[in-house]
Amino acid sequence: QKEVEQNSGPLSVPEGAIASLNCTYSDRVSQSFFWYRQYSGKSPELIMSIYSNGDKEDGRFTAQLNKASQYVSLLIRDSQPSDSATYLCAVNVGNEKLTFGTGTRLTIIP
Amino acid sequence: EAQVTQNPRYLITVTGKKLTVTCSQNMNHEYMSWYRQDPGLGLRQIYYSMNVEVTDKGDVPEGYKVSRKEKRNFPLILESPSPNQTSLYFCASSLANSYNEQFFGPGTRLTVL
Numbered sequence: 001q002k003e004v005e006q007n008s009g010p011l012s013v014p015e016g017a018i019a020s021l022n023c024t025y026s027d028r029v030s031q032s033f034f035w036y037r038q039y040s041g042k043s044p045e046l047i048m049s050i051y052s053n054g055d056k057e058d059g060r061f062t063a064q065l066n067k068a069s070q071y072v073s074l075l076i077r078d079s080q081p082s083d084s085a086t087y088l089c090a091v092n093v094g095n096e097k098l099t100f101g102t103g104t105r106l107t108i109i110p
Numbered sequence: 111e112a113q114v115t116q117n118p119r120y121l122i123t124v125t126g127k128k129l130t131v132t133c134s135q136n137m138n139h140e141y142m143s144w145y146r147q148d149p150g151l152g153l154r155q156i157y158y159s160m161n162v163e164v165t166d167k168g169d170v171p172e173g174y175k176v177s178r179k180e181k182r183n184f185p186l187i188l189e190s191p192s193p194n195q196t197s198l199y200f201c202a203s204s205l206a207n208s209y210n211e212q213f214f215g216p217g218t219r220l221t222v223l
Contacts, residue, residue, distance in 0.1 A: 008150075032209045043200055043214035044153070051209075088153065096160060097168055098143070098208040102152035 003027060004091050006101035015110050019076040023089030023101055026070065032092040033065055035074045037085045038103070044088055048074060079108045112137045114215035116201050122221045123191060131186045131218050133201030141204045142184040143168070143212065144176065146197040153200070159184055160207065191222040 004025045013019040021035070032051050036044035048063040050056045050072065056063045062075040072091075076083055089101040114135045123129055135142065143158040145168075155168030159178040173195055175187040184203075188195060199218045204210040 034211070043217050045214070046211045049211060090153075092208045096141075096158060096166065096208045097155055098158075098212065099155070099169070100145075100153040102150065 003093055003099045004089055004101040006087075006089050006104050008102055009105040010107055011104055012107045012109055013079050015079055015081060015108050017079055019079045019083065019106055019108070021074040021076075021087050021089075021104050021106065023072045023074075023091075024070055025072070025089075025091045025093075025099075027091070027093040028067075028070065030067075030070075030091045030093050033063070033072045034090040034098075035061075035063060035072075036088040036090060036100075038088060039085045047087070076106075081108045081110055084108045112213070114201055114203055114213050116199075116215040116218050118218060119216060120219050122223065124223050125192055126190050129188050129191060129220075131188075131199060131201075131220070133184045133186065133215060134182050135184075135201075135203040135213070136182065137203060137205075137213065138181065139203035139213075140181070140206050141208060141210070141212075142178065143202045143204075143208075144174070144184070144186050145200045145202065146170065146195075147200060147217075148197050156186070156199075158208070191220075193222050196220060196222050 035047045038044045050063040086103040144156040157176040201215040202212040
């Protein structure tokens, strides 16, 4: 079983709608969780970090963490064409390593 | 400007010819890391360093070496590159450890013929 799993997509969402991205992880001792955005040909950039159960909101982005279900999600409200990118889930798996999922490619349709 | 720099950005080489990819950060970060990114496999950690002279293996360390003699620099060394090391490589740094946000360099696209 992969340590961090994401649906590779592509996920297509109409402009203005909510995009929902999901990630599951296998290590129960994981303590920190990140969502990175990567545009084609560019390096990853941090969108959100979350460390405790519940929701964390930052502008149009909301990260949700459920440690009991080993599940972390990212919601993007009022999706814009500029949100079209690959979204990477990353999990600190209990040591100093950071493990990334393979990413979900998101396309916002104007 | 706070940044992570990598050189070279693009490199085409031949099997067995030793090469070094440099990485430098100007943010006084303790933690630095190297990743490779391959289609369908995502970002995989090669090596990381918690501080000067402290390095440890990530998930795919075979065929790579690193050193951390200075806080700001973390070069990636391929002693004898092979075609399966053709990939996009990213260096990253964070303030203290992997619990913190990582800042990524622009990437180095390596092709080994």
